[in-house]
């Protein structure tokens with residue numbers, strides 16, 4: 001199959017793919033892979049259609065690196081706080097800590113593990129938030145190393161302590177943070193991607209300051 005794909009001019013990175021919801025918490029049925037390439041279907045998660053009756057579930061394919069252990073899809077399915085990146089070759093999660101110091105402790109600990117495991121993330125930090133993406137450059141795709149590092153991140157974040165109001169246990173997606181969400185909708189190939197995005201609402205104290213300064217406006 002692999003050779004067939006190569007002969008057909010399909011890049012070898014598309015070695016194993018799996019139908020899985022994009023930019024949604026990852027939750028797959030536990031199944032083992034056959035040898036060669038495979039494709040599983042899993043339409044997903046949101047219970048209700050939207051106001052226009054459009055189904056709000058969507059699917060896409062994870063592109064795995066070649067020669068991965070058969071338990072990889074099952075391991076990925078347990079990373080429920082992570083979402084699949086638009087390339088389908090990586091997973092991402094945003095962690096929110098109580099303080100910058102806590103975020104920095106988390107990053108230091110992850111950096112040590114990166115050094116030990118020789119595997120490095122694409123990441124960014126803004127004050128108390130750390131966004132991490134794991135993907136493998138060689139062999140290209142999502143590999144067991146990415147999953148191990150994501151699992152390490154989850155454990156480390158729990159040990160450091162996430163921000164209280166946004167306890168993102170490994171079972172909770174960051175994308176559902178806070179109670180005021182807006183949806184980021186974009187077209188991608190043959191389906192629509194709906195990404196929930198948290199809106200930051202000022203605290204009561206800040207709102208009061210703003211009212212004092214600018215008065216009430218209509």
Ligand SMILES: C[C@H](O)[C@H](O)[C@H]1CNC2=NC(N)=NC(=O)C2=N1
Nearest residue numbers: 118119120121135136137138139
């Ligand atoms: C030689 C060294 O182990 C490789 O270049 C490592 C470095 N860190 C890496 N990090 C990530 N995320 N993917 C890789 O493929 C990778 N390769």
